[in-house]
């Protein structure tokens with residue numbers, strides 16, 4: 122039996138290597154331009170920074186003055202450790218219907234699903250009220266700098282976006298996970314200065330004693346939040362603040378008590394946390410660890426905007442109703458990590474994170490990432506319902 | 518006011534301090550040519566013995582009247598530990614003299630001693646003195662990084678045996694008080710890296726079995742043991758640092774990028790164990806801490822000293838009697854101790870050769886490996902006089 126052409130296109134896109142770092146986006150841009158032409162969409166691409174493209178496909182609606190629908194996806198994927206993969210991570214091999222490739226879940230699937238859904242809607246002869254923009258972004262996986270620039274760009278303002286869809290996460294169960302907000306990313310580096318000296322001595326006021334206290338504080342907070350998450354079933358990961366000690370460095374040689382040790386934490390702050398209070402908490406932990414302990418933010422996100430999931434909200438009700446019409450079970454959550462959506466929400470534009478992958482193990486950023494082709498094809502049908510529902514939301 | 522003319526011994530000391538022999542890339546070649554010029558001044562033969570490529574033992578020999586008797590070794594290491602220049606009041610390799618204090622890396626540890634040996638010998642020769650035993654002044658590389666590129670390898674070589682050493686002097690430590698500290702043994706040095714593996718993942722997740730949790734437990738166990746030992750030392754005035762086990766977390770390493778939970782984190786400890794501790798038991802303790810911290814933790818020991826040799830400080834010992842009576846003849850107060858750190862003496866003692874650690878620096882703050890290391894020039898000059906007594910006493914032991 123021949124492969125569905127949507128699946129073939131998906132696999133072709135997966136084979137274009139867009140792995141971080143130093144992604145060469147040129148092949149992807151050419152691919153997207155070709156597909157846009159094939160479907161009959163306007164295509165535009167430009168660089169927000171050198172070698173950092175944004176591609177936009179547009180299908181004009183019947184009332185182009187109405188705010189538009191943005192269908193967002195990122196082109197880049199995270200690095201791989203090929204030795205842990207059963208196949209070449211850029212071969213998009215299909216084994217028992219599962220398509221193995223870096224980006225199969227995060228998130229080349231969604232890019233192709235948007236396009237294939239629109240291809241089908243168009244070929245059925247339908248027209249939609251609002252204009253659709255498919256936006257393909259670069260460097261999401263290394264901090265979304267291009268997207269952060271794009272939302273302040275005239276090209277973005279010209280899109281007149283009213284509502285956006287962006288990535289979600291797979292779920293091994295039946296429910297589809299729908300994200301209406303995300304945690305703020307804080308990358309905190311704590312530096313402990315102390316008295317240096319010979320490694321054979323008892324020295325007071327060492328960097329080691331201070332870093333020990335710092336680590337104990339941060340990690341016991343981590344434990345508290347983990348307990349809170351486990352003890353309350355209504356909470357998902359996005360509702361609590363996570364702390365991971367991810368970086369550690371310091372020291373010169375074995376027998377020298379170092380003058381400085383430093384530690385880096387990846388903290389994801391729940392949108393329900395008062396950010397000023399939380400920073401005070403961090404300052405207190407550092408202060409209590411001893412003199413000359415300082416913290417700096419490598420990244421300090423402040424993204425507490427939540428998209429309404431109230432029935433009275435016209436966007437949410439359109440999204441939600443089309444899910445109900447298809448008997449999709451959905452589960453609303455705070456996204457545990459950072460996505461391009463945070464910049465859109467920051468502009469006051471509602472955005473929902475949704476990747477239609479139920480019955481699928483969570484493999485984003487993991488070895489042997491794959492997506493089943495039937496799940497992939499079902500996703501296209503889901504977008505065939507959701508996209509028109511959103512694009513036909515009446516003027517309000 | 519015109520500056521008084523500097524003693525040439527001080528000038529030589531400062532010259533040596535300006536030769537940059539800081540780890541990890543010491544300029545040994547320049548040091549060696551300096552020793553060669555000093556030997557020429559003393560009219561004594563100079564030779565070098567390569568230990569490993571680019572690392573030589575440098576030896577100046579003054580043959581005794583009875584060259585078949587075992588010799589006296591005057592040992593010092595050439596290298597010095599790294600500096601953080603931003604914390605220094607002067608360039609650490611300028612050997613600036615401020616109010617009589619000579620500031621430089623190596624001023625206490627231990628270029629002072631190397632030049633004091635030379636200057637004492639210079640004076641003794643000038644006086645026309647002759648000794649029974651042969652004296653070797655030896656300068657060795659890489660003491661500060663474990664000795665494997667220096668004495669730690671040399672002591673097993675034929676060239677070492679040929680020196681036929683009967684007794685050795687090596688480095689000691691300063692003392693802010695009147696007493697001179699004299700070391701007759703040393704703690705074993707264990708350098709221990711604990712490698713904590715864990716499941717990697719995204720920095721936004723809550724994972725079980727992370728490297729970070731294990732790392733945290735490991736450092737908590739090691740550092741609370743450190744606290745116990747520190748309290749033991751503080752609560753008992755009879756104990757010196759050499760009598761307790763010290764632990765220092767000196768290096769940490771791990772991580773790939775901020776948002777990736779790493780697959781591995783490492784903590785490195787410098788541990789010094791007194792000769793009275795049962796080393797097997799102590800290793801079991803470390804293994805238990807690591808086992809308690811979680812699965813898969815590995816321990817590697819780049820250095821693990823197992824020698825517990827002690828040099829006799831009994832009045833019946835002829836070497837000790839010579840050394841200690843030379844000190845008491847000069848009314849020096851001495852205080853015998855276990856050396857808290859490791860020195861190259863451990864290699865010498867492991868050959869059954871008695872070795873005493875002694876750097877004549879009383880009334881001097883302990884600044885080895887610290888910022889703004891300095892030595893006062895009067896203390897330095899007094900040290901030469903002290904060696905002028907000690908060296909003949911040792912070289913004339915019957």
Ligand SMILES: [Zn+2]
Pocket residue numbers: 195227228261288
């Ligand atoms: Zn993604």
Ligand SMILES: [Zn+2]
Pocket residue numbers: 594626627660688
């Ligand atoms: Zn030393």
